[in-house]
Amino acid sequence: MAITTYAxxxxxxxxxxxPESLVKESQVIVAGxxxxxxxxxxxxxxxxxxxxxxxxSGQIEQPVVIKGAVSTLPILFSKxxxxxxxxxxxxLPNWLSDYGKLKPEGSVxxxxxxxxxxxxxxxxxxxxxxxxxxxxxxxxxxxQAIGDPQEQADA
Amino acid sequence: MRALKNARTDEAQKAALxxxxxxxxxxSTLAPVLEQVVANPATxxxxxxxxxxxxxxxxxxxxxxxxxxxxxxxLCREFLAVKDTRLLLGFVLNLKxxxxxxxxxxxxxxRLPIERLIIEALKQRKTMGSMPTEIVEQYQDIEETHPEIx
Numbered sequence: 277m278a279i280t281t282y283a284x285x286x287x288x289x290x291x292x293x294x295p296e297s298l299v300k301e302s303q304v305i306v307a308g309x310x311x312x313x314x315x316x317x318x319x320x321x322x323x324x325x326x327x328x329x330x331x332x333s334g335q336i337e338q339p340v341v342i343k344g345a346v347s348t349l350p351i352l353f354s355k356x357x358x359x360x361x362x363x364x365x366x367x368l369p370n371w372l373s374d375y376g377k378l379k380p381e382g383s384v385x386x387x388x389x390x391x392x393x394x395x396x397x398x399x400x401x402x403x404x405x406x407x408x409x410x411x412x413x414x415x416x417x418x419x420q421a422i423g424d425p426q427e428q429a430d431a
Numbered sequence: 432m433r434a435l436k437n438a439r440t441d442e443a444q445k446a447a448l449x450x451x452x453x454x455x456x457x458x459s460t461l462a463p464v465l466e467q468v469v470a471n472p473a474t475x476x477x478x479x480x481x482x483x484x485x486x487x488x489x490x491x492x493x494x495x496x497x498x499x500x501x502x503x504x505x506l507c508r509e510f511l512a513v514k515d516t517r518l519l520l521g522f523v524l525n526l527k528x529x530x531x532x533x534x535x536x537x538x539x540x541x542r543l544p545i546e547r548l549i550i551e552a553l554k555q556r557k558t559m560g561s562m563p564t565e566i567v568e569q570y571q572d573i574e575e576t577h578p579e580i581x
Binding site: 288290292293294295296297408409412415416419425428430431 | 434443481485
């Protein structure tokens with residue numbers, strides 16, 4: 277599930293990569309409320325057992341399509357998450373961590389490289405303001421859908 | 432371009448700025464919109480810092496071609512106008528990166544005009560009043576390679 281295409285480091289990445297990069301690389305993007313949330317702890321701290329790394333899973337039953345088309349329902353997903361004090365995954369761009377963790381009954385956005393019956397390439401939690409996040413992604417997708425490069429730059 | 436002007440959130444403005452940079456938008460097209468955004472009192476400090484950073488980044492990447500000087504003039508104007516000290520620190524750090532870029536030996540002669548602009552702006556800012564310790568430290572660091580700022 278790691279996004280290897282974003283394995284870029286350094287402060288300059290904030291000027292090069294963001295949600296628009298992910299939208300551009302994805303064929304299908306869906307958002308929605310998380311149902312059937314579950315969490316499996318993969319690693320705990322020694323002594324007092326604090327979860328360090330876990331796999332959060334869930335599904336979207338009523339997706340809002342941001343880009344492309346949904347081929348199957350419900351849409352299943354999982355994401356490996358880690359506690360905030362652990363170093364972040366070096367293969368993930370920094371901006372992805374701004375959106376926090378998946379929460380039961382929370383919102384999520386799923387990015388697919390292909391059809392929705394395959395696991396999503398990126399699972400993005402809805403963050404503090406999912407409506408604003410969905411609107412941003414929809415806006416980006418609609419601008420990127422403009423065929424003419426000049427018109428796209430003007431939009 | 433319209434998305435940058437009309438964006439309602441910082442995230443949307445950042446996405447628009449990155450996209451325009453990705454398109455290779457020429458400075459002459461970008462400048463009027465950036466001027467409009469920075470002149471808007473509602474523009475957040477975060478976006479002001481981001482604009483300064485992304486323009487610096489594009490200058491270092493030589494994306495503005497013959498209009499590089501105009502882009503650096505914009506940065507110098509913003510640097511001289513900024514009042515917030517945290518933002519000022521960020522601007523100094525970016526100018527330091529630019530001086531590192533202009534100081535590289537290969538093709539240095541061609542970059543001297545923009546280096547002079549930056550040095551002049553740094554000197555001018557120094558005369559505008561006392562600065563917090565962390566900014567003074569950055570100045571001291573820059574002055575080691577550019578003693579003419581002292």
